[in-house]
Amino acid sequence: MPTVMIDGIETHYELRGEGPPLLMFAPGGFDARIEKWSDLGVYKRIKLLDHLPQHYTCILFDRRENGRSGGRVEKVTWDHFVIQAAGLLDHLGYEKAHLIGGCMGCCPVTTFAVRHPERVLSMILYFPVGGAAYRINGHQRFARHLAFVEENGLQAVVDLVNSHDRNFSSDPRGGPWGDPIRRSDDFASTYAAMDVQRYMLTVTAMVRGMIDRDTAPGAEPEELMTLDIPTLIVPGSDGAHATSAARYLQECLSGSDYWDVPPEGQTEDTAPARLLDFLKAQA
Structure with missing residues (x-):
């Protein structure tokens, strides 16, 4: 391809x-x-x-x-x-x-x-x-991912997404970078080594910017x-x-x-x- x-x-x-x-x-x-x-x-x-x-x-x-x-x-x-x-x-x-x-x-x-x-x-x-439900559900999905990261760390995210083939919608804990983690060991290693607090701030800014309205x-x-x-x-x-x-x-x-x-x-x-x-x- x-x-x-x-x-x-x-x-x-x-x-x-x-x-x-x-x-x-x-x-x-x-x-x-x-x-x-x-x-x-x-x-x-x-x-x-x-x-x-x-x-x-x-x-x-x-x-x-x-x-x-x-x-x-x-x-x-x-x-x-x-x-x-x-x-x-x-x-x-x-x-x-x-x-x-x-x-x-x-x-x-x-x-x-x-x-x-x-x-x-x-x-x-x-x-x-x-719609309002889309915004609410989208923010909840990111919140579940961030809660998992805060409690378990980024290596746990790597381990989780490599344990199944579910996407961000079906298992929000894995976050929006699940596919690149699965496809590339280098990406997964770099991801796991990131500063957790900086990562969480980045993701928070991302969801606020992308899902920012009830329409x-x-x-x-x-x-x-x-x-x-x-x-x-x-x-x-x-x-x-x-x-x-x-x-x-x-x-x-x-x-x-x-x-x-x-x-x-x-x-x-x-x-x-x-x-x-x-x-x-x-x-």
Whole structure:
């Protein structure tokens, strides 16, 4: 599988199909791997990868700290994911691309659009995360990790994540760097040797910056309101993907196209066709 070094971090990616570039920010929260487009929730049902590659060059990648991509312990922000995505486009020789984000992948999509509007042909925001329950659960997940670190130390985190294959969502004690720890002994050794108090401050700053509101995280609303990029918003309706978060993005993104269909109406028969109709209209 191809990889490229971006900002000093290895990025694993795949290309599927032919046509205009479609950069795909994977769903899955802090488990954003290529496979999530095929085996997670609504995405498993609507089978986008059976349809989109017939018309577009789908650029798939494991987000940093996830899957086969590398990571680095730092105060990770949405901008760090933008750096990775923009670097991947540069590596592949694409000046512009359509962007699609699923779940938490919507946050770096909107941030990318704010930082590089000249490079974005259109945006699709599918099941954007957000809502009060999402913020509460996200902070609780990080709090469980920090409590485990404070009580047991960082070597215990390494031992824990190497004892199973569960991700940050299913076992928050392991924290957001579990995949890099498993993949690299050097990373694991460096991680275990870090100063615990400095590490905890870094993680605290990270979660406060990334999950900072009771609606859709990512770019600031005032920034979104300056954009003039064709956008399709597809709402979710659960504790992680509040419909109110999708409506918030509609409010902030003037002229956006809101597909007002509940999740149960989003099927393989309806969703890929709706997305393709939107993308083709931007040609």
